[in-house]
Amino acid sequence: MAHRFLLRRIWTFSVKDVRCLPSSTATVSCSSFSTSLHSAPIRVSFLAQSRSLAVSHPPRRAVSFNVQDQEDFTERVINSDLPVLIDFHAQWCGPCKILGPRLEKAVAKQKGRVAMAKVDIDDHTDLAIEYGVSAVPTVIAMRGGDIIDRFVGIKDDDQLDSFVSKVIGQ
Amino acid sequence: MPPIENDTGKNELKTQIQKLIEDNQVVVFSKSYCPYCVQVKDLFKELNIKCNVMELDLIENGTSYQEMLLEITGQKTVPQVFVNKTHVGGCDKTMQAHKDGSLQQLLSGENEAYDYDLIVIGGGSGGLACSKEAALLGKKVMVLDYVVPTPKGTSWGLGGTCVNVGCIPKKLMHQTALLATAIQDARKFGWEFDESVKHNWETMKTAVNNYIGSLNWGYRVSLRDKNVNYVNAYAEFVEPHKIKTTNKRGKETFYTAAKFVLATGERPRYLGIPGDKEHCITSDDLFSLPYCPGKTLVIGASYVALECGGFLTSLGLDVTIMVRSILLRGFDQDMANRAGEYMEKHGVKFIRKFVPIKIEQLEAGSPGRLKVTAKSTETDELIEDEYNTVLIAVGRNACTDKIGLEKAGVKVNPKNGKIPVNDEEQTNVPHIYAIGDILEGKWELTPVAIQAGKLLARRLYGGSRVKCDYVNVPTTVFTPLEYGACGLSEEKAIELYGQDNIEVYHSLFWPLEFTVPNRDNNQCYAKIICNKLDNDRVIGFHYLGPNAGEVTQGFGVAMKCGATKEQFDVTIGIHPTCAEIFTDLEVSKRSGGDITKSGC
Numbered sequence: 001m002a003h004r005f006l007l008r009r010i011w012t013f014s015v016k017d018v019r020c021l022p023s024s025t026a027t028v029s030c031s032s033f034s035t036s037l038h039s040a041p042i043r044v045s046f047l048a049q050s051r052s053l054a055v056s057h058p059p060r061r062a063v064s065f066n067v068q069d070q071e072d073f074t075e076r077v078i079n080s081d082l083p084v085l086i087d088f089h090a091q092w093c094g095p096c097k098i099l100g101p102r103l104e105k106a107v108a109k110q111k112g113r114v115a116m117a118k119v120d121i122d123d124h125t126d127l128a129i130e131y132g133v134s135a136v137p138t139v140i141a142m143r144g145g146d147i148i149d150r151f152v153g154i155k156d157d158d159q160l161d162s163f164v165s166k167v168i169g170q
Numbered sequence: 171m172p173p174i175e176n177d178t179g180k181n182e183l184k185t186q187i188q189k190l191i192e193d194n195q196v197v198v199f200s201k202s203y204c205p206y207c208v209q210v211k212d213l214f215k216e217l218n219i220k221c222n223v224m225e226l227d228l229i230e231n232g233t234s235y236q237e238m239l240l241e242i243t244g245q246k247t248v249p250q251v252f253v254n255k256t257h258v259g260g261c262d263k264t265m266q267a268h269k270d271g272s273l274q275q276l277l278s279g280e281n282e283a284y285d286y287d288l289i290v291i292g293g294g295s296g297g298l299a300c301s302k303e304a305a306l307l308g309k310k311v312m313v314l315d316y317v318v319p320t321p322k323g324t325s326w327g328l329g330g331t332c333v334n335v336g337c338i339p340k341k342l343m344h345q346t347a348l349l350a351t352a353i354q355d356a357r358k359f360g361w362e363f364d365e366s367v368k369h370n371w372e373t374m375k376t377a378v379n380n381y382i383g384s385l386n387w388g389y390r391v392s393l394r395d396k397n398v399n400y401v402n403a404y405a406e407f408v409e410p411h412k413i414k415t416t417n418k419r420g421k422e423t424f425y426t427a428a429k430f431v432l433a434t435g436e437r438p439r440y441l442g443i444p445g446d447k448e449h450c451i452t453s454d455d456l457f458s459l460p461y462c463p464g465k466t467l468v469i470g471a472s473y474v475a476l477e478c479g480g481f482l483t484s485l486g487l488d489v490t491i492m493v494r495s496i497l498l499r500g501f502d503q504d505m506a507n508r509a510g511e512y513m514e515k516h517g518v519k520f521i522r523k524f525v526p527i528k529i530e531q532l533e534a535g536s537p538g539r540l541k542v543t544a545k546s547t548e549t550d551e552l553i554e555d556e557y558n559t560v561l562i563a564v565g566r567n568a569c570t571d572k573i574g575l576e577k578a579g580v581k582v583n584p585k586n587g588k589i590p591v592n593d594e595e596q597t598n599v600p601h602i603y604a605i606g607d608i609l610e611g612k613w614e615l616t617p618v619a620i621q622a623g624k625l626l627a628r629r630l631y632g633g634s635r636v637k638c639d640y641v642n643v644p645t646t647v648f649t650p651l652e653y654g655a656c657g658l659s660e661e662k663a664i665e666l667y668g669q670d671n672i673e674v675y676h677s678l679f680w681p682l683e684f685t686v687p688n689r690d691n692n693q694c695y696a697k698i699i700c701n702k703l704d705n706d707r708v709i710g711f712h713y714l715g716p717n718a719g720e721v722t723q724g725f726g727v728a729m730k731c732g733a734t735k736e737q738f739d740v741t742i743g744i745h746p747t748c749a750e751i752f753t754d755l756e757v758s759k760r761s762g763g764d765i766t767k768s769g770c
């Protein structure tokens with residue numbers, strides 16, 4: 001318990017370092033009929049900066065991996081010792097292109113305490129259908145093969161940090 | 171333990187009842203005064219089904235019957251209905267079974283165990299609508315969809331032609347073209363901009379295809395949510411109730427169903443000349459073409475040809491359309507020619523009365539260079555020219571030849587591959603139905619297929635009797651100047667009613683939005699055809715102008731209501747609009763009066 005408490009305090013510090021993006025309360029996601037992306041260009045330019053910072057200190061192991069097939073999913077996601085964030089995304093989805101790098105950054109901050117799996121819903125439709133994905137991006141948090149949390153749409157860096165923290169903390 | 175008394179008598183009664191149930195198609199245990207029993211008996215009378223009725227209040231040992239029935243079925247009340255040895259239940263259950271079609275199924279003895287109640291072959295607009303509606307009505311439904319790649323290797327996702335390689339990308343690219351005109355007009359309205367305006371094909375293609383990607387996904391999700399089993403595999407009949415499916419990896423699986431709906435749609439036809447499949451593209455390839463097509467030859471004068479030729483021209487490309495005979499066969503020719511004239515005025519080149527005989531590649535590339543040789547339809551004259559892209563749009567073939575229809579016994583018109591159906595979309599094989607573009611003599615329009623599919627499912631499983639109405643279907647061709655129509659063409663009206671019995675009212679008009687940029691005066695045109703024998707009822711509606719789809723849709727409702735010329739006249743127009751012209755059509759074609767318009 002004390003251990004957890006300590007960890008939590010560390011996160012609190014790290015969260016403060018993160019640039020505060022204008023927080024959006026509205027959910028931006030791609031369902032079948034909306035691909036709204038209002039202030040996208042501005043956000044992308046912000047991100048591009050912060051991403052280049054992150055890239056200058058690359059972690060040893062890759063932060064995320066692309067799921068290859070059902071078998072790969074079972075092995076690296078369901079049977080994973082670490083909690084895993086599954087990022088269901090699509091090439092045609094604008095918001096996914098914003099969320100993906102943000103999520104990657106949030107995961108990288110945890111220095112290997114959480115893994116991130118990327119699933120292209122058009123390449124692995126069965127997986128997305130099985131996990132009830134209706135709109136993208138959908139992020140599912142899994143631990144020991146059980147779904148422990150999920151969200152749909154865009155979140156800012158702070159929201160992602162707290163989501164990831166919660167997943168590890170559980 | 172139930173009390174065992176008079177065991178022999180009980181067993182005898184049981185055997186008696188069971189014999190009744192086994193020997194008769196329909197048995198109704200009833201009481202003569204019971205209104206619910208009357209309702210059930212009336213239903214079978216209405217269905218013209220002979221039923222064996224036991225009026226328990228009129229026979230001696232009626233009470234014992236009722237007690238035994240309770241033991242057999244667990245139901246105490248009457249009526250109790252048995253059909254082909256199956257206990258249907260009481261009045262409500264029987265009515266429900268009649269409504270959802272299961273009673274008919276029981277009556278016809280069709281209660282063999284099939285994998286599915288319904289298998290729909292084809293995941294286009296019609297197939298999806300039908301399968302979802304059937305699943306909604308509680309049936310076990312499978313839908314199969316498989317896109318055979320084009321000779322160029324183009325393929326796409328779930329949703330059929332309209333979504334992937336038809337209406338949706340077409341209209342978005344038409345919109346791209348309209349924006350070009352808007353940019354030109356903008357300066358006249360005071361907008362000042364310095365940069366030269368260019369169009370980026372790849373940006374447009376990616377944006378359009380991203381939207382299509384989201385639609386494909388949306389369809390997939392809605393099938394999951396409605397409990398339709400979707401399989402991405404090619405289906406063909408091996409027996410009347412059995413299909414073989416082959417997926418991308420070549421894996422074969424067999425499925426059976428009580429009923430089938432064919433909704434396989436059509437694919438572009440090729441010319442059958444040297445080089446066509448090797449070097450040419452069709453509309454199946456155009457909308458996802460990774461590069462700008464460059465100087466383009468469009469072969470054909472179908473609406474696909476004119477729409478594609480139209481928007482490519484507006485993107486600034488050098489476009490030629492090669493026409494064998496007439497534009498827009500089947501549409502009102504007066505309107506078709508006006509739409510064509512507008513295109514010609516706006517930079518589309520037409521080569522008329524020529525057909526291509528050979529396509530040769532001069533240089534590969536994106537795009538490459540092709541040499542097209544064409545022959546006159548009237549003389550021996552040959553012409554040659556070079557193009558970057560050749561788009562074939564000479565019509566479409568029904569996908570009915572490679573799905574094993576002969577094994578199911580389904581009749582197909584050998585001339586065009588179309589499937590004849592009755593007014594309930596039923597083929598000659600009673601358990602096989604067909605909807606959409608593959609139907610003989612019906613509209614090839616997405617909304618028609620959707621309507622037909624939905625209504626078919628409701629008739630099969632929802633007790634509905636509503637049939638799809640193929641009359642007065644409004645439609646629009648998205649040529650640069652759009653053409654909307656509903657009802658009969660002038661030619662067809664004359665053929666049906668005779669020249670003397672119809673009156674055609676028409677007018678040119680100049681949209682207000684065109685006046686400031688001072689363009690296209692007296693190009694837009696409105697025409698209605700009225701039946702003089704029937705109160706001047708409007709039997710044909712034709713509009714050539716901006717937003718034709720939006721204009722035509724509402725008048726489609728009016729025509730469904732049987733609107734007359736007088737009703738058009740007493741309707742107040744909305745000023746200033748294009749559609750208001752229809753409330754003020756005074757000049758008949760017969761009179762030869764002036765139809766040019768100016769001012770309010």
